[in-house]
Amino acid sequence: xxxxxxxxxxxxxxxxxxxxxxxxxxxxxxxxxxxxxxxxxxxxxxxxxxxxxxxxxxxxxxxxxxxxxxxxxxxxxxxxxxxxxxxxxxxxxxxxxxxxxxxxxxxxxxxxxxxxxxxxxxxxxxxxxxxxxxxxxxxxxxxxxxxxxxxxxxxxxxxxxxxxxxxxxxxxxxxxxxxxxxxxxxxxxxxxxxxxxxxxxxxxxxxxxxxxxxxxxxxxxxxxxxxxxxxxxxxxxxxxxxxxxxxxxxxxxxxxxxxxxxxxxxxxxxxxxxxxxxxxxxxxxxxxxxxxxxxxxxxxxxxxxxxxxxxxxxxxxxxxxxxxxxxxxxxxxxxxxxxxxxxxxxxxxxxxxxxxxxxxxxxxxxxxxxxxxxxxx
Amino acid sequence: xxxxxxxxxxxxxxxxxxxxxxxxxxxxxxxxxxxxxxxxxxxxxxxxxxxxxxxxxxxxxxxxxxxxxxxxxxxxxxxxxxxxxxxxxxxxxxxxxxxxxxxxxxxxxxxxxxxxxxxxxxxxxxxxxxxxxxxxxxxxxxxxxxxxxxxxxxxxxxxxxxxxxxxxxxxxxxxxxxxxxxxxxxxxxxxxxxxxxxxxxxxxxxxxxxxxxxxxxxxxxxxxxxxxxxxxxxxxxxxxxxxxxxxxxxxxxxxxxxxxxxxxxxxxxxxxxxxxxxxxxxxxxxxxxxxxxxxxxxxxxxxxxxxxxxxxxxxxxxxxxxxxxxxxxxxxxxxxxxxxxxxxxxxxxxxxxxxxxxxxxxxxxxxxxxxxxxxxx
Numbered sequence: 001x002x003x004x005x006x007x008x009x010x011x012x013x014x015x016x017x018x019x020x021x022x023x024x025x026x027x028x029x030x031x032x033x034x035x036x037x038x039x040x041x042x043x044x045x046x047x048x049x050x051x052x053x054x055x056x057x058x059x060x061x062x063x064x065x066x067x068x069x070x071x072x073x074x075x076x077x078x079x080x081x082x083x084x085x086x087x088x089x090x091x092x093x094x095x096x097x098x099x100x101x102x103x104x105x106x107x108x109x110x111x112x113x114x115x116x117x118x119x120x121x122x123x124x125x126x127x128x129x130x131x132x133x134x135x136x137x138x139x140x141x142x143x144x145x146x147x148x149x150x151x152x153x154x155x156x157x158x159x160x161x162x163x164x165x166x167x168x169x170x171x172x173x174x175x176x177x178x179x180x181x182x183x184x185x186x187x188x189x190x191x192x193x194x195x196x197x198x199x200x201x202x203x204x205x206x207x208x209x210x211x212x213x214x215x216x217x218x219x220x221x222x223x224x225x226x227x228x229x230x231x232x233x234x235x236x237x238x239x240x241x242x243x244x245x246x247x248x249x250x251x252x253x254x255x256x257x258x259x260x261x262x263x264x265x266x267x268x269x270x271x272x273x274x275x276x277x278x279x280x281x282x283x284x285x286x287x288x289x290x291x292x293x294x295x296x297x298x299x300x301x302x303x304x305x306x307x308x309x310x311x312x313x314x315x316x317x318x319x320x321x322x323x324x325x326x327x328x329x330x331x332x333x334x335x336x337x338x339x340x341x342x343x344x345x346x347x348x349x350x351x352x353x354x355x356x357x358x359x360x361x362x363x364x365x366x367x368x369x370x371x372x373x374x375x376x377x
Numbered sequence: 378x379x380x381x382x383x384x385x386x387x388x389x390x391x392x393x394x395x396x397x398x399x400x401x402x403x404x405x406x407x408x409x410x411x412x413x414x415x416x417x418x419x420x421x422x423x424x425x426x427x428x429x430x431x432x433x434x435x436x437x438x439x440x441x442x443x444x445x446x447x448x449x450x451x452x453x454x455x456x457x458x459x460x461x462x463x464x465x466x467x468x469x470x471x472x473x474x475x476x477x478x479x480x481x482x483x484x485x486x487x488x489x490x491x492x493x494x495x496x497x498x499x500x501x502x503x504x505x506x507x508x509x510x511x512x513x514x515x516x517x518x519x520x521x522x523x524x525x526x527x528x529x530x531x532x533x534x535x536x537x538x539x540x541x542x543x544x545x546x547x548x549x550x551x552x553x554x555x556x557x558x559x560x561x562x563x564x565x566x567x568x569x570x571x572x573x574x575x576x577x578x579x580x581x582x583x584x585x586x587x588x589x590x591x592x593x594x595x596x597x598x599x600x601x602x603x604x605x606x607x608x609x610x611x612x613x614x615x616x617x618x619x620x621x622x623x624x625x626x627x628x629x630x631x632x633x634x635x636x637x638x639x640x641x642x643x644x645x646x647x648x649x650x651x652x653x654x655x656x657x658x659x660x661x662x663x664x665x666x667x668x669x670x671x672x673x674x675x676x677x678x679x680x681x682x683x684x685x686x687x688x689x690x691x692x693x694x695x696x697x698x699x700x701x702x703x704x705x706x707x708x709x710x711x712x713x714x715x716x717x718x719x720x721x722x723x724x725x726x727x728x729x730x731x732x733x734x735x736x737x738x739x740x741x742x743x744x745x746x747x748x749x750x751x752x753x754x
Contacts, residue, residue, distance in 0.1 A: 038696075038700050038702060039693070039696065039697075040697060040702050040703075040704040042702065042703060042704070043703040043704070043707075044704070045704065045707065045708075067696070067699065067700060068671065068692070068695075068696040068699075072671070072672060072692070075672065076672070076674055076690060076692055076693075077674070082690070082692070082693055082696075083693060084688055084689060084693075294445065294449070295449060295452065295453070297453055297454070311461055312461060313453060313459070315445070315449070315453055315459070316416070316453075316459055316460060316461075318445075319415075319416065319444070319445040319459075320416075320417060322444065322445075323415050323444060325415060325417050325419065326417075326419060326420040326703055326706060326707070327417040327419075327420070327421070327422065329703060330420075330422065330703070330707070331422075
């Protein structure tokens with residue numbers, strides 16, 4: 001069996017071009033993971049997700065433990081088999097969604113007890129139970145349970161949550177059943193305080209993980225604060241392990257984070273926006289609901305290899321979105337995931353060639369151009 | 378250019394195996410047309426529809442004239458180009474939906490004036506305007522406008538509507554711009570009265586059409602009454618023209634209608650049921666919402682070539698449907714359309730081999746078996 005490991009192939013400043021080896025195949029990094037919350041990347045077939053070039057997707061422990069249930073997925077052979085996705089899957093710990101979605105939460109040293117947002121049923125999530133659920137799901141990468149506090153928060157609160165998360169990380173490590181080609185990631189917390197981030201990172205490295213995530217960012221703070229936190233945190237993490245920035249982000253966030261040494265990303269943005277009429281393109285976001293597209297025979301981006309971007313007129317996409325047709329969500333989600341994977345491909349090529357700065361300049365210039373002029377017939 | 382024509386390849390009793398030649402390619406009959414109401418077969422990509430074997434789809438004039446508008450689709454190159462479907466498209470006349478969806482209708486000899494169910498805007502549909510709209514849509518097959526009355530209705534009402542429809546059929550014929558490979562179909566009306574059906578059929582044949590539809594059925598009448606009407610009507614229609622039973626139907630309706638001489642069908646059932654958790658299978662309908670499927674690792678039908686029927690567990694499909702995931706609608710719609718096309722393929726093979734009775738007996742036996750026993754683990 002393949003060991004779970006990270007190979008650093010090239011560097012360009014702090015930016016890294018790498019490869020993760022797993023029991024379910026390799027992942028070229030920097031990598032973007034489409035979010036498959038409830039055992040499906042919303043509005044996509046697996047074939048469509050694969051066609052974009054995605055090599056790993058994310059599943060949400062919180063959603064899956066409530067419906068259809070972790071033990072059930074375990075009996076059915078794990079998440080890969082359940083949903084028919086054979087490449088790697090990373091699952092989160094459930095902690096973030098418990099804090100954002102669940103009701104009547106009670107947090108103690110032991111873990112968190114909460115009520116399901118679906119039916120009010122009571123559940124407990126401890127570090128051990130989160131790891132056990134992710135084991136039942138057969139996650140390729142398991143994340144430790146951490147406490148995600150809402151920011152801004154008093155420094156003492158941030159420190160307390162970070163320390164608790166460190167103790168939970170240690171319990172997660174003990175609970176994790178090592179298997180060849182499977183990995184366990186720790187999560188650096190500490191808000192935007194460099195000193196707290198340092199203590200968190202050092203504590204996690206001492207425990208020892210297969211990869212390190214940066215959590216607690218992209219929760220509304222300004223982009224420069226996120227970048228500053230990455231600049232303070234990434235150098236503290238071991239070069240031989242992948243680094244994952246959770247829940248990020250917009251294309252410009254990803255480009256900036258890659259330039260600061262991040263290897264992995266996940267975000268609902270491309271899928272969620274695809275269901276509300278927003279398309280990501282080289283020239284920035286396009287709102288297909290806008291009436292300016294109603295008579296426009298041009299595709300979203302004729303230079304794209306994505307069928308959704310290349311083979312349908314903006315007029316047609318506009319019509320589908322306005323009519324609330326499922327195909328509108330399907331095509332725009334496909335376009336968006338493809339755009340994100342194109343971005344990652346371009347970042348990987350640029351880093352390997354030592355031309356990241358050049359790529360970033362072109363990326364920013366194209367995004368700044370904005371969309372095509374309105375169609376004039 | 379190919380002429381629009383019908384070739385009768387084989388007969389088995391009244392049942393016919395044929396081929397329709399059009400400007401957009403051939404259609405093997407008996408054929409089922411998936412419904413693509415608003416320029417999309419709901420929840421499907423064109424590739425998925427093609428993979429089922431469908432060779433023609435249906436578009437709804439009423440929906441398209443209101444949104445995005447017939448003139449707009451015309452400017453964008455017609456419906457094939459607009460939606461990216463290159464095979465034949467049949468459009469209805471709009472008459473049926475005006476009667477079932479529109480508001481504040483006023484019917485006169487000239488046509489019908491109505492308000493849009495979308496925004497209340499006033500529109501007029503005359504035989505000439507319906508043909509013009511279908512021309513703008515670039516429909517491969519245009520249907521004449523007819524008056525669809527709600528049944529049951531007094532015999533005098535049924536007769537009046539049938540006579541009006543005949544006069545409208547004549548006006549439609551005059552308005553239709555003949556192009557090589559494009560066809561215009563008349564619609565036999567007259568409720569369930571054989572004498573009215575005879576007068577309607579004879580009147581239409583005298584006007585002369587490229588195909589003949591049987592309208593006004595599948596509106597709630599018992600199946601035997603529909604079959605009796607087909608037995609009275611089909612022999613009155615020219616053997617060298619395709620016969621289309623509008624809005625039908627359940628698998629057993631289609632099998633019975635083919636046995637009585639019908640060549641073409643359309644129905645929202647496979648697509649609509651796919652969005653509400655119902656799957657059609659060889660062994661009858663399966664309701665995936667039912668809790669009996671929650672732990673069932675078996676596919677819907679392991680003998681099917683459809684990925685949706687073969688590659689996913691019932692447990693997964695149940696989960697998707699219960700969670701309201703778009704992929705649930707996608708996979709079940711795909712399964713259902715594939716099942717319908719399998720049924721048509723089997724009917725064509727059986728007729729060609731002179732073994733329709735045998736096929737019908739097996740079809741009925743399989744449907745009567747009902748679904749698999751519940752999974753017992």
